[in-house]
Amino acid sequence: MQKFDYVIKDEVGIHARPAGLLVKEAKKYQSEVRIVKDGKSAVATKLMAVMGLGVKCGDTVAVEVEGADEDAACEGIKAFFESNF
Amino acid sequence: MVKFYGKPVYKGIAVGSVVVLKNEDQKVKRRKVDSPEEEVAKVERGVKMAQEQLQALYEKAVVEVGETSAAIFEVHQMMLEDEDYLDAIYNMIRAEQVNAEYAVAVTGDNFSEMFAGMDDDYMKARAADVKDISNRLVQCVSGNQEDGLNFKEPSIIVADDLSPSETVQMDKKKILAFVTVHGSANSHTSILARMMNIPALIGVPLDLDKIHSGMKAVVDGVQGEVVFEPNEFVCEEAERKIKKEQEKLQLLQELKGKENVTLSGRKVNVYANIGGIGDVGYALENDAGGVGLFRSEFLYLGRDDFPTEEEQFQAYRQVLQTMGEKKVIIRTLDIGADKQVDYFNLGKEDNPALGYRAIRICLKQPDIFKTQLRALFRATVYGNLSIMYPMITSTEEVEKIYAIVGEVKEELRKEQITFKDPEQGIMIETPAAVMISDKLAQMVDFFSVGTNDLTQYTLAIDRQNEKLDDFYNPHHEAILAMIQMITDNAHKHGKWAGICGELGADLELTEKFVKMGIDELSVSPSMILPLRKRIREIS
Structure with a gap:
């Protein structure tokens, strides 16, 4: 499993549209991508669950990637977070 | 045939089929199924x-x-x-x-x-x-295909109440009339109805469960009544009235191209109030001399994030280019009070009309303001732009605005972006601004009186409270005395004064305004020609 922590810099947090883009990004990979915040976790391919985490600006989330292509997936998702959140 | 009465906000007549918009959830019944x-x-x-x-x-x-x-x-x-x-x-x-x-x-x-x-x-x-x-x-x-706001045929819209963003989303060509159970004469739906020449009735005591989409109806904004499932006689009568109205409009069309001048030769500028790019066409069709109030907040409504500088710039540029040489007065953001936008996170206020709104937001959150100013200044080179600031109460506010404008101009110069210096004026819509209008006139290029807010602040009457409609006297002598004072103070310093509130279109007051010395009246596009007719009758 690959893992990284990320502090959200976007003013409104993981809001609807970028969350939707994240879903699209996560679906590119075979690996399962999980977003963890305060012990709650959501699979990144599930839009409402991701939005339901209520991730706000300044929050730290842990991103866990597990599966066959986890190295590439982790790198891709990390780059996505950096340019969108 | 069932008849209901309501308060008319635009005196037109419409015959057509009904679309009921329900805010509440659809009533779905639980059924046990075999498969x-x-x-x-x-x-x-x-x-x-x-x-x-x-x-x-x-x-x-x-x-x-x-x-x-x-x-x-x-x-x-x-x-x-x-x-x-x-x-x-x-x-x-x-x-x-x-x-x-x-x-x-x-x-x-x-x-x-x-x-x-x-x-x-x-x-x-x-x-x-x-x-x-x-x-x-x-x-x-x-299998119920009725798709909320996207109905196929021109229809009479029946609803409990309509929010500004709902009204914005609708295709204006497909609205024959509005009929709402709630709403006040000064709500945005009412203002929009007047602007778009759409018959509208508010405060109609309907049971929405008994009115169905597809029903036929006649809306009579002159009598203030709506008839559902009308008989032949009622329909014929309505069609006859519509024809008569059209003939009247035809007559007004003949006034196109004529000057707004009284019999004794005094000229008044008659401009249009518009709320979006789509309305520029209405303004020109009705022969507007310019745009006296472009409500820029419509760029911010009905979306879930701030409009970018580029989006705003494109919108302003388009309006300026369409209007050509004619003056276009764009009012900076007037969000707050009855116009709420989620992403501004304004929070709930006990007293929004006296709260965090308009220029107050812009001065507290200068980033929002600067984005708009940058877009506006970039657009100056495409036409005849004037900028107008809303909700002014003090000279300090004007100084603060000018300081921010100075920063924006400096930034643009550094980026080598060309711009012209636009006329800058203010809305006079608080009693405070009226009382210091002598000082303010020395600082700005023009005044435009927002009579709706000025009346509500002067008479201490909430525009949104329909119970108070009876107390709301727009012809109150206090308001008229204020308009005289504003005009005199503007002229004393060689500036011009106009009216862009609803009162500007009140034909009963036109003569009074002209005699007061008002230089400009900015009204809904549909009121431009009737107003011209009235001005040309004044001695």
């Missing part, structure tokens, strides 16, 4: 249909309002693909053996409650999105 798999298949087909509708809406919105604003439909599409949401629906159908509509409605409520319960205003507002997609899905599943 859950058939219901699951129904949901699957419904999802497909809903996705197609959303795709069509998205494409339409991209063309009409741009990609950023259209993104909401893309998000709705993604929500409809959500595995948890769909699994919850399928599980419920299978476990409880219930009908598809019911499972969708209940699941929608559950997910929407999850968002409503979050401690984040932005996410709370997403509850409405979940409701929206669930309602759409229920409609698709049940």
Whole structure:
């Protein structure tokens, strides 16, 4: 499993549209991508669950990637977070 | 045939079929089913249909309002693909053996409650999105094709009440009339109805469960009545009145191209109030001498994030280019009070009309203000732009505005972006601004009186409170004395003064205003020619 922590810099947090883009990004990979915040976790391919985490600006989330292509997936998702959140 | 009475806000007549818009959730009944798999298949087909509708809406919105604003439909599409949401629906159908509509409605409520319960205003507002997609899905599943705001034929819109963003979303060509149960004469729906020449009745005591889409109706904005399922006689009578109205309009058309001049030769500028790029056409059709009030907040409404500088610039440029040499007065952001936008996170106020709104937001959050000013200054080179600042109460506010304007100009110079120095004026809509109008006139290029707010602040009457409509006397002598004072102080310092509130279109007062020395009247496009007719009759 690959893992990284990320502090959200976007003013409104993981809001609807970028969350939707994240879903699209996560679906590119075979690996399962999980977003963890305060012990709650959501699979990144599930839009409402991701939005339901209520991730706000300044929050730290842990991103866990597990599966066959986890190295590439982790790198891709990390780059996505950096340019969108 | 059933007849109801209401308060007319625009005196026109319409005959057509009804579209009922219901804010409340659709009433879905729980039914036990024998074959859950058939219901699951129904949901699957419904999802497909809903996705197609959303795709069509998205494409339409991209063309009409741009990609950023259209993104909401893309998000709705993604929500409809959500595995948890769909699994919850399928599980419920299978476990409880219930009908598809019911499972969708209940699941929608559950997910929407999850968002409503979050401690984040932005996410709370997403509850409405979940409701929206669930309602759409229920409609698709049940085969009820009526798609809310997107009706196919020109129709009479019947609703409990309409929000400004709902009214904005509708295709104006397809609205024959508005009939609402609630709403006040000064609400935005009413103002929009007047602007678009659409007959409208408010405060009509209807039972919306008894009115159905597809019913025929006659709306008479002169008598203040609406008749559902009218008999032949009523229809013929209405058609006859419509014809008469059209003849009157025809006569007014003959006034096109004529000057706004009294018999004794005094000229008055008659400009148009507009709320979006789409209204520029109405303004020109009605022979407006310019735009006296462009309500820029319409760029901020009906979306879920701030409009970018580029989006605003494109909108302003388009209006300026369309109007050519004619003056275009753009009012900076006037959000707050009755115009709420979720992403501003303004919070709930006990007294929004006296609260955090308009220039107050711009001065407290200069980033928002600067983005708009940059877009405006960049647009100056494309036409004859004037900038107008709303809700001014002190000279210090004007100084602060000028300081920020100075910074913006400096930035643009550094970036080597060309601009012209526009005329800068202020709205006079607080009693404070009236009392210091002598000083303010020395600082700005023009005054424009916002009579709606000035009246509510002077008479201490909440515009949104329909109970107070009887106390709201727009002809109150205090207001007229104030307008005289404002005009005199402007002229004393060689500046001009106009009126852009509803009062400017009040033909009973036109003569009084002209005699007071008012230089400009800015009114709904539909009122330009009647106002010209009135001015030309004054001795």
